[in-house]
Amino acid sequence: MSNDRLSASRRLDVALAMASRGDSDAAIEVAQAAIEADSDWDEAYFVLGEMLEKAGQKEAAIDAYRACLKRDATDRMGAEVRLMLLGAIAVRDRLPPDYVRALFDDYAPRFDVSLRDKLAYRAPELMFEAVRVLIADMAHPREVLDLGCGTGLVADVFAGQVDVLDGVDLSPRMLNRARAKGLYRQLLAADITSMPDMVTARYGLVVAADVLNYLGDLEPVLAMIHSRLLPGGILVMSLEEGEIYPFDLGPGQRFRHHPDVIAAWLKRADLEVVSDVPGVLRQEKGISVTGRIVVARAVTAIASLSVLPGTLGSAPDGDLVAPETVH
Incomplete structure (x- = not known):
């Protein structure tokens, strides 16, 4: 680390400490001093x-996020996301x-506890x-692809009811946690928009739990x-429901999809x-x-299935928070 970066890092640590105490004006001043020490540091x-x-200074915040994005084209911190919001x-x-x-690499060590205990995450059970x-009517081997x-x-819930689970995820550290459970046959680090070849070419079931929310x-x-x-x-997928067609970006930094566009995309x-519940x-x-739990079948015609109307359930309320963007 250069002397300039070391000095900037120390100042930024002080700024964060001030912000945590609620002294926002002083924190902003010290964060600006950190940038003066190292004007190329995207994180600052x-x-x-x-x-x-x-602090409610929207235009100044936009300028800062733009400066961050200019210095990191990969946008690992999500400055573009903040600019969208x-x-x-x-x-x-x-x-x-x-x-x-x-x-998610950063979130991996506390992911399960955070989602289950703090956020009352229930999508795998609902799915x-x-x-x-x-699933009971699927022919063996019951092979499942977990996107x-x-x-x-998902494996925690589905593993005992199927024969094989394969998984794909963008985050290597998340995959390390999944691998330790011993419930998957194959796990690959990849972007689902450019899917790699898997051991199985075609599956009886594809599960997409809380992943399509990161795509518009x-x-x-x-x-x-x-x-x-x-x-x-x-296919069974969970989606956050939106009122804007075709989709919008919610405050939780996930996309919300309008039901009408989902129906059109599935048809195409x-x-x-x-079912869509x-x-x-x-x-x-x-x-x-x-959100919605949508189930769709890859055929030209489907048998009549009885689907009860109403919600699949609700989670207990609590004083819970979403994961932070930067740690």
Whole structure:
């Protein structure tokens, strides 16, 4: 570390300590001093942007995030995401992959505890209930592809009911946690928008739990999913529900999709809806995050299935918070 970076780092640590005590004006001043010590440090600009945003200085925060993005084209800190949320740039079709990878690599050690105990995350259970009867009717071997598998929360729920689970995730550290559970046959670090070859070419079931929320335009990935399903194979996915067509970026930094566009994309991907049921996926800051559990089949016609109306369930309320963008 250069002397300039070391000096800047020390000043930024002081600024963060001041911010944690609620002294925002002093924190901003010291963060600016850190940038004066090292004007090329992208992280300092991002932290300054966060402080300015919390202080209600929107335009100054936008300038800081732009400066961060200028110094890190990969955008591992998610400056572009903040600019989207502030309305400074148009909403993109996806979140920056390097940002998502860095976010979940950092989050991996506390991911399971945070989602289960703090955020009351229930999507895997809701998804299993949505396909329980369909899994029972699947021919053996029951091979499942878990997209965005993370630490293996889907495997925790599905493993005892299927023969084989393969997983793909962008974050190597999340995959290390999943591998330690011993529930997957194959785990690959890859972007699901450019899927690698797997041991199995086509699966009876594809599960996408809380992963498609990091993509805006789902049409290409739904076509990919269809290509990985056996005839009659099933897709089950969780989506956060939005009111803006076709999608928008929510404050939790995940995309929310309008139900009408999902129906249109599924039809174009030759995936016919079996069920589409609302449910509470998690809690964030004590507020229920409503989503949908969508089940679709890769056939030209589907048998009539009885799907009960209503919600799949709700999670207990609590004083819970979403993961931070930067740690």
